[in-house]
Amino acid sequence: MALARVWYGFMTARVTIALAILLLHSSLLALGQPIPPWLLLFCLAYFASALLLRLSTRPSQTESPSAKFWIGTVGIDAVVFSALQLMQLGGINYSPLLGLPVLLAAVLGSRIMALGTAAGMTLLLLLLDTWRIATHQVGDETTLLVQSGLTGMGYFILAFLVNQLAARLVREEQLARRSQMDVRLQTHVNELVIEALTDGVLVVDASGATRAANPAARLLLGTDGGTDRTPLQLGSEPGWRALLALAQKTFGDETAQQADIRVQYPGKSPRRVRVRTRLTVAHEVQAESLCVMFLHDLREMEARLRTEKMAAMGRMSAAVAHEIRNPLAAISQANALLEEDLSDPAQQRLTAMVRQNALRLSKIVDEVLEIARVPQHAIQRSTPMQTQLDEATESICRDWSLHDRARRQVQVTPGTLGLPVDFDPEHLRRVLVNLLDNALRYASNQADAIQVSTHLAANRQSGLQVWSDGPPMEQAVEQHLFEPFFSSESRSSGLGLYICRELCERHRATIGYQRAARMRDGLAVQGNEFFVQFRPPKPPARPAHPEDIQLV
Incomplete structure (x- = not known):
């Protein structure tokens, strides 16, 4: 700080002046001047006190200097310089040194302290000159008193002006400090806002x-x-x-x-x-x-626009699905009754086609109603359901493969070290089965064409990847992957990936797609990868121990 530097400057100046006075009297003694030994000890003591004050004290930014400080600086300087002026050894005039306490009080003290110090140094100077006149040490008394009066007037002017400048410096420093704090605060706020965007x-x-x-x-x-x-x-x-x-x-x-x-x-x-x-x-x-x-x-x-459009469309789809369910049940029941009375193979094939398409329509109706039944933020539990990701992934993939061992071959690589995730087990099953069905549709017939892996990031965030060696998707298909009723297959409802996204968002997880490479037979093979990033699980609450309970 500026005042701290001024303080250190004054303390260093006092040490320098004390050393100069000590060297001066030592030189006079070496040149044969009759100097009392106690005077050298006096100068040495002044130098030691100035050095000790310079090394042992530090300026305070909030408190004004104490009374001990003023006694140790202004008081000692006044006594030392007055004594030297009174001795007048070698014809040296020490009265200009009395300006140092005035400067010190004007810079570091208040206006009253500065003017009081100037008055004290003026009176001290007049007393010293009066003593010299009384002891007949000078010849022209009037000139000496006029010089002392003018010097005292200079002390007052110096004290007032320097104190005004020091007060101005303090105000400017405080204003600059407040401005710096405001700038740092504004910069910090801007950084937080920009990073959160x-x-x-x-x-x-x-x-x-x-x-x-x-x-x-x-x-x-x-x-x-x-x-x-x-x-x-x-x-x-x-x-x-x-x-x-x-x-x-x-x-x-x-x-x-x-x-x-x-x-x-x-x-x-x-x-x-x-x-x-x-x-x-x-x-x-x-x-x-x-x-x-x-x-x-x-x-x-585009996702926000689609969400706004699908909000109204979802309500309408749910109403239509409810209206379709009853006629569809009647069609399925009538077709089953009709199929019991038919023996012609051609007619049985027709009823089989009716049954298959009725089942397909029933599945679409169930998926539409499943989407509309639970609102997006319905899963907001104080204690979220946790699932062991590695164990659940292996179990789901094993059950999925049992339906068709010849085609449904999947390679599972667990990597979360048993860490749980905040995800409903049944919802995780639906998401993973949908991703596996989608991978099976485009994967080749090789044994490791479908690979499922889990991993754990440095921030304890778990991830799930479903990779298949299928060809890259078209740009138009990739842009609409997670939209409802969109599919590149004519016989697909286009709701599988949309349901996956909805379930992930309900659990505050993210799902996405990317082209990624996996090692196979020592070679990097490009394929399609769907990944799910789960939020880090909350640590379990520590149970209360008897020693933690304090009796009042």
């Missing part, structure tokens, strides 16, 4: 280097979206060239830009991103302009 925020300079990037932006760019703060270079990755071109266009035209681009990841499907740019205004001549880029995942935007 679901939209990505990039700050890019003219060379394409990022000055700042929030976790959402790093996630959209395919890098680590966590605590990594390594600057990114947009020109270093081919998938980021479109962002670099948009930033350069913003700098070149000096206008805001907006565009929908594709960010390509190595070995993964591209992600469509809407980018809006803004150029910062350089208020100073040599200030650098920066491009602020706002990145928004178009899949999330």
